[in-house]
Amino acid sequence: MTQSRYTGTARGLHWLMAVFILLTIPAGLIMVQPGLDRSLQNGLFIYHKNIGVLLLILIVVRLVWRLRNPPPAKPSSLSPIQARIAEFTHIAMYALLFLVPIAGYVRVKAGGFPIESLDALSIPSLVPRSEALAEIAKTVHYGAGLLLIALIAMHIGAALFHGVVKQDGVFSRMWPPVGGGTR
Numbered sequence: 001m002t003q004s005r006y007t008g009t010a011r012g013l014h015w016l017m018a019v020f021i022l023l024t025i026p027a028g029l030i031m032v033q034p035g036l037d038r039s040l041q042n043g044l045f046i047y048h049k050n051i052g053v054l055l056l057i058l059i060v061v062r063l064v065w066r067l068r069n070p071p072p073a074k075p076s077s078l079s080p081i082q083a084r085i086a087e088f089t090h091i092a093m094y095a096l097l098f099l100v101p102i103a104g105y106v107r108v109k110a111g112g113f114p115i116e117s118l119d120a121l122s123i124p125s126l127v128p129r130s131e132a133l134a135e136i137a138k139t140v141h142y143g144a145g146l147l148l149i150a151l152i153a154m155h156i157g158a159a160l161f162h163g164v165v166k167q168d169g170v171f172s173r174m175w176p177p178v179g180g181g182t183r
């Protein structure tokens with residue numbers, strides 16, 4: 001029988017990352033607002049940076065795993081153009097999920113700021129101190145972050161359209177997050 005659902009590992013990683021990303025983006029957007037209470041801002045920065053590092057580790061694990069485990073074939077209910085758009089969106093999201101946290105890391109370390117989790121483990125900075133580099137990384141983090149948000153919004157819209165309106169089985173390829181067969 002042809003496999004029609006993502007494996008448990010793929011679904012587990014997808015939903016674990018989705019939860020962390022959806023908790024990280026609002027923190028990133030709120031913490032840069034002017035006039036924010038100082039201790040709330042500090043808390044959000046610590047939270048955002050450290051969840052961001054966790055996401056960077058998870059995306060590396062997920063990409064390595066994904067390259068060795070091809071996804072199930074696209075359902076025949078999708079037109080070729082829909083399948084191409086979905087594939088392009090997925091590749092772009094993977095690329096941005098890699099680029100955005102790396103730019104965040106460079107922005108913080110080149111700027112001379114702490115990343116509490118890595119500092120506690122005595123992991124040295126992988127980039128030199130440089131205000132110019134920090135500024136470039138800040139711009140990349142911002143621009144690529146906004147693009148990622150737009151793609152995620154499109155992606156969630158499409159997933160809900162398939163799950164709620166069309167009910168064509170595309171949603172259950174990635175659902176439930178755990179269990180439901182296919183290792």
Ligand code: HEM
Binds near residue numbers: 100138142
């Ligand atoms: C997938 C992971 C991440 C996402 C989706 C994300 C997203 C965002 C967003 C939307 C903002 C607000 C827009 C802006 O002003 O730049 C932001 C700001 C910020 N993020 Fe992230 N981020 C991620 C990972 C990280 C990591 C790993 C770090 C550092 C270790 C980091 C550090 C920062 C900093 C310092 C800011 C404030 C930018 C500034 O004004 O200097 N982010 N992030």
Ligand code: HEM
Binds near residue numbers: 090093156
């Ligand atoms: C929040 C951040 C999210 C990100 C970054 C993300 C990313 C991805 C990626 C990269 C894939 C392709 C998997 C692969 O082929 O390797 C995928 C598939 C999928 N995602 Fe998400 N996702 C997110 C949230 C969601 C949410 C909230 C839903 C549902 C409402 C959803 C539903 C799906 C479905 C149904 C698929 C399978 C599509 C197919 O048939 O190929 N995703 N997602």
